Amino acid sequence: MREYLLTLCVTAAVTYLLTGPVRKFAIVAGAMPEIRARDVHREPTPRLGGIAMFFGLCAGLLVADHLTNLSEVFQNSNEPRALLSGAALIWLIGVLDDKFEIDALIKLGGQMIAAGVMVMQGLTILWLPIPGVGNVALTQWQGTLLTVALVVITINAVNFVDGLDGLASGMVCIAAAAFFLYAYRIWYSYGIEAAAPATLFSAILMGMCLGFLPHNMHPARIFMGDSGSMLIGLVLAAGAISITGQVDPDALQLFVGSEKAAVHQTVPVYIPLLLPLTIIAVPAADLVLAIVRRTWRGQSPFAADRGHLHHRLLEIGHSHSRAVLIMYFWSALIAFGALSYSVNSASMWIVLGIVFLSAIGLVLLLLPRFTPRAPRWAEHLVPPRYRRRRAGVDPVVVLAEEERDPRPPVASGVSGVNGATAVGARSRLLDGRKAESSR
Structure with missing residues (x-):
């Protein structure tokens, strides 16, 4: 070894x-x-x-x-x-x-x-x-x-x-x-x-x-x-x-x-x-679906499109990182499930474990907007989007800090609908402050 x-x-x-x-x-x-x-x-x-x-x-x-x-x-x-x-x-x-x-x-x-x-x-x-x-x-x-x-x-x-x-x-x-x-x-x-x-x-x-x-x-x-x-x-x-x-x-x-x-x-x-590879059954299934989809549309099987499984995960609302992790999860479940079955094919616990993990995978697929939060002691180990919001933070202070260091909100990890909402809130707050100062 x-x-x-x-x-x-x-x-x-x-x-x-x-x-x-x-x-x-x-x-x-x-x-x-x-x-x-x-x-x-x-x-x-x-x-x-x-x-x-x-x-x-x-x-x-x-x-x-x-x-x-x-x-x-x-x-x-x-x-x-x-x-x-x-x-x-x-x-x-x-x-x-x-x-x-x-x-x-x-x-x-x-x-x-x-x-x-x-x-x-x-x-x-x-x-x-x-x-x-x-x-x-x-x-x-x-x-x-x-x-x-x-x-x-x-x-x-x-x-x-x-x-x-x-x-x-x-x-x-x-x-x-x-x-x-x-x-x-x-x-x-x-x-x-x-x-x-x-x-x-x-x-x-x-x-x-x-x-x-x-x-x-x-x-x-x-x-x-x-x-x-x-x-x-x-x-x-x-x-x-x-x-x-x-x-x-x-x-x-x-x-x-x-x-x-x-x-x-x-x-x-x-x-x-037969599959051809159980250990990469997910990309193999994606390959078969892509060939069928493109042939049905009258296209070449080698013509690229945005219909792959990872593209569909992005379309239903998953982030880039989460879509990758979900694909990792299913690949590991199939690969190591086959490995466990080869070690002890007579164990019912292996089948039950695979069924349980499959249910967890389906739940993850159906909750694209769910964002897990790390515990307080582990917040410094995870990206900012997984940290809990601090209570009592004054938005005016945050805005003043951003005015001193103006950077686009996307650079700080804000994107999509949440990014647009944050930009709108900041704009309204700026307009209100300017109106007060003009009076």
Whole structure:
């Protein structure tokens, strides 16, 4: 575990430290597109954040190759090299798109080529465990087509959900954390070495997201762009393919008694082949809804719009930060719910807990105007909008202070309807004072 944590920290540190210089480079290179109709940010923001994430990936693989235990992953498997080859190709396509905005069909072709490169180097699905049936071997063409489809769907699912500050990186980090815990359990609890590459990929993916997230939280200083969203989507898909298509359920028979029981034991990981990923079911559902919505309107499935789930959260009244947190909540509920079910599928408490948390999530969705207040002792730890109003504050004194330091109310966190109300109140108070002074 210590070597995985070291790899994660090195990946996060390299990504974090490189994001600042990459931001300056993106500004100089002109990778700051104009604000589009579907965008939610108000100022042009540089992209190309995927450059820092890619070098974080390279640093994580380099460090892991020189560690005592993790170096065996590179000696016994060609999957890390296959991942690096596919990641480099998809990253290059993303960089070109961030700068020149290449055609959607060209990007789709590049995604398929990147998936094919990984398949040629051994990162492919060899068999398909089916609950209740057992282990079903796949032909070379079946495994290739299934692998390419899973990679392309996952990349586009992550790319579609990248619409709010910190949303894609946070959701993928949550998915990677759940996947890491499951793969680590398969690797060390059952002693199945085939799960080691997926465990390493998940740890590196968490580091990439955690290192970039501080720069990408609202208000974002830099966007990951397609160079980042397609990259982390490919890494996530590579981990799922590695553990799904390489870990033989027959090896689990020593622990659970039979092949069917072994397949049932690993159901939460094999479900991703159908959804395509249970651990990112929210962006996958958003992807399906977007394709259906655009096709119904007679548009291209790749035509961007403002109908995504995060856009709908903003429309019903949620703030930017709250919409992101709600998406985090649902992603964590699905990912860790599947993880808990894989540990003990016979426990009714797990089902009841998921139902209870789902009810809480629905309540949060229906209360967009509700603003929680922090207790007195924690007010200095939270933003001003979550602090309680002080009783007995004279509005004239506040106005006098604002006159000495005139700044727009939006800069102090006031926006929307409340901001307009505050501005109107201040204007009326100023007019009243001027009228009194003229008399």
